[in-house]
Amino acid sequence: MRHLEFDGRYAEAILRGKKRATVRLGRRPNLKEGDEVLIHSGGYALGKAVIERVESKTVGELTEEDAFLDGFSSREELVKALKEHYKWVRDDSPAHVIVFRLVERFDKPVMSSDYAYEGNNPVEIAEMALRHLDLPEEDRKLIELFLKAGSLRKAAYRLGGLNKRYLIRDALRRAYEELKKRGLMGPKL
Numbered sequence: 001m002r003h004l005e006f007d008g009r010y011a012e013a014i015l016r017g018k019k020r021a022t023v024r025l026g027r028r029p030n031l032k033e034g035d036e037v038l039i040h041s042g043g044y045a046l047g048k049a050v051i052e053r054v055e056s057k058t059v060g061e062l063t064e065e066d067a068f069l070d071g072f073s074s075r076e077e078l079v080k081a082l083k084e085h086y087k088w089v090r091d092d093s094p095a096h097v098i099v100f101r102l103v104e105r106f107d108k109p110v111m112s113s114d115y116a117y118e119g120n121n122p123v124e125i126a127e128m129a130l131r132h133l134d135l136p137e138e139d140r141k142l143i144e145l146f147l148k149a150g151s152l153r154k155a156a157y158r159l160g161g162l163n164k165r166y167l168i169r170d171a172l173r174r175a176y177e178e179l180k181k182r183g184l185m186g187p188k189l
Contacts, residue, residue, distance in 0.1 A: 001038055002031060004049070004100065007085075008042025010071065014102065015046060019071030021099040023078065025086050028056055028096055039102065049100040060091030069099055117176045118187035123147065125185065129175035132184055142171040 004022065006014065013019035031037070035051040059079065067078035083089045117125055126143045129135060135143065142155075146168050149155035156165040179185040 001036055001048075004037045004039050004098070006039070006041040011041035011044070011046060013071045014039060014041060015105060017102065019069075020101065021066065021069035021071075021097055023062065023066060023070055023082060024096050024098060025059070025082065025089065025093050028094070029054065029098060031098060036103075037100065039100070045106060047102050047106050048104040049102045052099040052101055053097075054099075055097045057095055057097070058091060059089055059093045059095045062095055062097070066097050069097070117172065120176065120185055120187075122152070122172050125172055125176045125179065128179055128184060129172075132182070133175060133178055135175065139171040139174060142168050143175060146172070 006019075006022065010019055031051050031054050033051055033053050037049050037051060039046045039049050059082065062075055062078060064075050067073070067075045070078055072078040072081065079089070082095075086093075126147050129143055130140070130147075145158060146152060146155045149158055152165055152168055153162065155168050156162050159167060176185065180187075
């Protein structure tokens with residue numbers, strides 16, 4: 001399942017249905033009408049949504065309707081917010097309006113970091129993977145580093161910085177999928 005991530009300040013607007021779209025700049029997102037996505041805001045998975053449409057245009061072509069769907073009161077307010085998120089905004093910058101409909105709201109927000117492993121503890125996944133799987137060498141090293149460091153954050157710093165967290169997360173995700181395939185672990189959510 002794909003993910004749509006939002007700044008924490010948008011959580012309430014998404015849950016109330018005031019924010020039903022997002023404008024993303026740059027490359028066209030790999031989403032299409034009918035795709036199911038998990039909606040994340042402020043580090044929590046809030047619920048599931050269905051993509052209603054993805055429309056590509058330029059920032060200069062954004063409309064008042066785009067702004068309203070995105071939870072803003074005017075096109076100007078939307079463009080101002082885009083300039084806060086993206087420093088390089090110009091009228092000819094590629095913009096993609098992703099309209100979604102929240103179809104399931106989680107009773108209690110789930111930490112986004114736990115959702116990747118369907119509620120399973122990353123430490124348990126790492127320990128089980130090392131015990132039961134013949135991991136690729138690179139994944140084994142990353143998972144061992146994670147366990148030795150004691151946290152994802154500390155392990156990422158040892159790899160060269162916080163921006164390296166994705167390497168460890170990806171190794172854990174691959175290990176979890178393999179454990180799940182073998183029936184050794186399953187969803188807890």
